Amino acid sequence: MSYKTLQLESSTGLLKITLNRPQVKNAFNEQIIQELTDVFQKEALEKNVRVIFLSGNGECFSAGADLNWIKKTASYSYEQNLKDAQTFSAMLALLNSCPKTVVVAAHGAALGGGMGLISIADYALASKDTLFGFTEARLGLIPAVISPFVIDKIGLSHARSLFLTAMRFDTKKAYDIGLIHEVCDSQQALQKRSEELLSELLKLSPHAELKAKELIFTLSALNTSRRLEKSAEFLAQVRSHPEAIEGVSAFLEKRHPKWLKYNE
Helix, strand or coil, X not given: CCCCCEEEEEECEXXXXXXXXXXXXXXXXXXXHHHHHHHHHCHHXXXXXXXXXXXXXXXXXXXXXXXXXXXXXXXCCHHHHHHHHHHHHHHHHHHHCCCCEEEEEECCEXXXXXXXXXHCCCEEEEECCCEEECCHHHHCCCCCCCHHHHHHHHHHHHHHHHHHHCCEECHHHHHHCCCCCEEECCHHHHHHHHHHHHHHHCCCCHHHHHHHHHHHHHHHCCCHHHHHHHHHHHHHHHHCCHHHHHHHHHHXXXXXXXXXXXXX
């Protein structure tokens, strides 16, 4: 399937998704939201995909919302705005719940919807020149739809200070508050490190990767006593899986493991 706002590239175990609206700094509108939804409902769930890599084409990752989209929603009724916001929210929830490992690499700027994508990433990298911000209050708006994912990522204290000041901040602060996991010195270094990371991820047990992500989401919804019970159940299930048996055997025999093909 072809997309107008995204570029897709597939290789063994890997799906690369590039935001491709460089003329408007990869700004979000209805089309990019719909196309991201389509990709994560179709291509991202294919059995041969283990890792998903999100990046942006052009001078920045994403500079927020498309101005034409903002103008259009200003004339919407409450019901129209609610439907529009729910569509955006559903897209982020879909990406957040994706069972595959999702890596995001940001450069230049990450605002608005771009911050939402970083917040749902399992691993997020950025080049040192990247500027971040929840700047919606400057337009009389709020970062409402992305807020559940942002708060999960950086916590209430940082969300309160950044939502209410609408300040822009650099990669050091983004790293310090847990929004991103790694800073690269340049865009070239970001590209190189991203490729290294993707290669490393593809060497891991496909089954273990899936179960680790499932474990995190399952435990986050439980109280402490249920977390202890459920985590024991998860370990018992994974230990008896063929990939765990192969992984331990390979380690003891000092050889590379022969994983099952993808998520069999």
